[in-house]
Amino acid sequence: MDSIERFLKEICEAPGVSGYEQPVAQLIKAGMRDYADEVREDRLGNLIFFKKGTGENRPRILLAAHMDEIGFMITKIEENGFLRFAPVGGIDPRTIVGQEVLIYAKERLHGVIGAKPPHVTSDEERNKAYELEEMFIDVALPEERVRKLVSVGDIVIIKREVIKLAGSTVSGKAMDDRAGVAVLLVCLQELARLQHCADVYAVATVQEEVGVRGATTATYGIVPDIGVAVDVTHGDMPGVPEHETCRLGKGPGITIGPNIHPTLGEELIRVAKEYNIPYQLETAARPTGTDARAIQVSRGGIPAGLVSIPLRYMHTSVELLDLADVKMSGRLLAYFVAAVDMAFVEGLSCC
Amino acid sequence: MLLKKLSEAYGVSGDEGNVRSLLRTELQDYAEELTTDSIGNLYVKKGLGKKPRVMLAAHMDEVGLMVVGFEKSGLLRVTAVGGLDHRVLVSKPVVVGNNHVPGVIGAKAIHLQKPQERKKPLEIDNLYIDLGVQSQEEAEKLVKIGDYVAFRSSVNEIGENCLLGKAFDDRAGCAVLAEVMKADFDLELTGVFTVQEEVGLRGAGVAAFNVHPEAALVFEATSAADVAGTKEAGHVTQIGQGPAITIMDSSFITPQYMIDLAVKTAEKLGIPYQFRRLTTAGTDAGQISQTHEGIPSLVISIPCRYIHSPATLINLDDYQNTIRLAKGILKAIEEGGLPCEGTA
Amino acid sequence: MKELLKKLSETYGPSGREDEIARVIREEIQDYVDEVFLDKMGNLFAVKKGTGTKVMVAAHMDEIGVIITYIDKNGFLRFSNIGGVSPFIMLGQRVVFANGTVGTIGMEKLDDIKKLTLDKLYLDIGAKDREEAAKLVKIGDIAVSQRQLVFAGDRAIGKAMDNRAGCAVLIQAMRELGDTNNEVYAVFTTQEELGLRGARTSSYRVNPDLGLAVDVTLVGDTPEAPPMSVELGKGAAIKVKDNSVICHPKVKEMLTKIAEEHQIPYQFEVLTAGGTDAGAIHLTREGIPSGVISIPCRYVHTPGEMVDMDDMESAVKLLKTFLTQPIEMDKIYPCAL
CATH class of the missing domain: 2.40.30.40 (Peptidase M42, domain 2)
Incomplete structure (x- = not known):
């Protein structure tokens, strides 16, 4: 297992549900701090790795990958100690029945997501998908003990270790977007040996899954000249048109469309071609559901770019991707950063 | 005629360059300063240093399509940019990409459709753009993934003083703004031709942040549903009845003092006006009014039938009256200041 | 506070047209603060000057x-x-x-x-x-x-409890606020019901170190209610999350600690629908750590909204104690790593 794989495994397995990113933030800080000149955290918890550029007139580049993951929150303790819960971020309720979960209560509890079993349901009921309100978490403890340990608002995640699959593919929870954070690490590692004029702010952002909130405030605070978001995109699968997905292992997706500054899109493509990094073109006809959405309209407008890692089964606990794509994305970003100077930045507002 | 040129220019959200250069050429002799920003807004400034500072805005972008894939046969797969009614797409001529390659939107001929198929609207997934090529290779020589697709239609005068053409939403507003910027006022005026309104008011907030005005006027085109089969209660606006003043939409509720300013001005100058009688949809004012400490805004619209289609209809009296009303409001601000007393 | 609540509830003040309710609130609060003013969005600011942490407390005054x-x-x-x-x-x-x-x-x-x-x-x-x-x-x-407020025992039934109940709590807390170093901006915001619009611009203006909202929340204690733990009469609710905000964990912790130490009845709230002014405040500028004190309310967005006066008292006590104590921002951010 190489260092990137180990880093990704470690951060994917850690809890870090939107708004409660502290545990994963600590691991990210530990794994990346050696490659930055300065690490700081802003008021909402965005983790900012600053790497200084060379030269007098330095553009500021923001690279954003969100570290939060979707998860759940306890909403009510029922009689007999069953726990009701609500999603944090977008979840397909059908994918969570029968999942083992961890509840971050006064102590960490192990539970299972249950629902009325099939034997006591009618045929009609069985043909309907379970809804979230019908489900509950069972921690197999007496009510009194549950009430002592668990509070409304406690965080829940699906218990899942990263699984290594064929070739360089891996599967697990929270690959969206810890894989993007791993891309930031690869990028910083590459930058350690490249000359770059620009100051780099690599940010593990918070609360993307609940509405790109961390990127909104991080961009405002950093005031970058350019912002590139790193996120995941839908991988190829049967039943989905080819042009709506990216193939796993074939390199990062580079997005073009209204959300993306045309020159930034072109430049990412140019860099990919120059350094023989395979890439896949992605179109977004409307604002993307990524940090780039917030970056573009921060303050007086920030040119935004988007690099994506192909991933299957998004927002489930078996998100699957190819590590080769993570590494290629990191290299692409590093070479992109190395090519940016003030003249390039100045050219972005003259259209 | 500027309005005709603007309407016929291609400028789908995110690809407003043609419209921007047209406006730049039109206004360069009138502006003290002409700039753009990174998202593509065009700023035209006059009366620098005067008070108060007022921003005027109209969006350059129009709804359209984007190329997302190729069929082996050379047909193009597309997706919508902005709020298109997919039912109006079929059988329309279009242009694709920077070179404006002509094409048509095709679908299975009615002869080949089963009776039940014929009742269903044609979804965008079942529509293709045909460039007349024989293969994907040929198509790729002409256009590329991510290319914007705009309706192709020319402007014509029809009926009694009406204009038929595409994209009056919001090129009619752009034309109003351009005409207003040609006049002189004792105010610091920044006319902003904004981008990406149709994909979520993306340009206007950025512009308002940069300009930081004390008040803003937005020129729009808004639905006129004064057509057969619609009850009067659902007309929203009627063409020929004068500029429409917005009271409320999904993005914005107009401060009473701004409504009063518009109404008083219209009445004083004898300009017909109407209220926009719908509370949904949004305009750039939604973003502008929420920028910085809050910017009092006003939306004045030209009523427009068949909005977001390749053939939209406006009345030229409404257009002229919108220009008159806009100038009258600026004159009123010049004379009496901004109408937000008692606030800090 | 009963009288105050009745007066506020019965005053006219829909979103975008808050002048009348702002006038009433101004009268009720101006003698207790250092400065009162309105902005162009119609937000009403009541400021208690101080040299310590700058806190903005928002209660929206508009109604549907x-x-x-x-x-x-x-x-x-x-x-x-x-x-x-x-x-x-x-x-x-x-x-x-x-x-x-x-x-x-x-x-x-x-x-x-x-x-x-x-x-x-x-x-x-x-x-x-x-x-x-x-x-x-x-x-x-x-x-x-059009609805008169009535009392059924200690419970008030009326229109616009959302959020005149919050306004009453904020007014009362400002009246009872003792000595404090903190600079407190009580902001009675506009257009919350249309998308937190007054809070967005007012918090940009105030640019506080910390933000709080006081608003009503839904309950799960009525027949066949969806699963939610908040109950009427069980105290002020400390919000954990709704659709607009995940309250800053440290702010939530501080509120909880105060409630525990002062034996103020409280409950945690996870609301799966709706939002509140803190949603706009916390995303202002570089981000502002924010929390919410909620007043449990039945039948929200009907003319028969019901709140419990004991919950209101608990909310006043919690808010006033929070605002009086020194707030050490370095304990909130950067979060200890």
């Missing part, structure tokens, strides 16, 4: 209502909603305009009541024709429920 879109030739009025208005709740309502004009809401003939939508409803102000109606009401005028 209906806006007139059309007057027909027989003098009936058609309307659209201001904020979350259910056609089923509006049916049979008596409403009132800013100028005192009252009316009752009727519906077109429908074969199935399930098909009821707002555009099937109309407002009858007793006018004989369009001309007579137009003398009383113009297109764009806004009406709100």
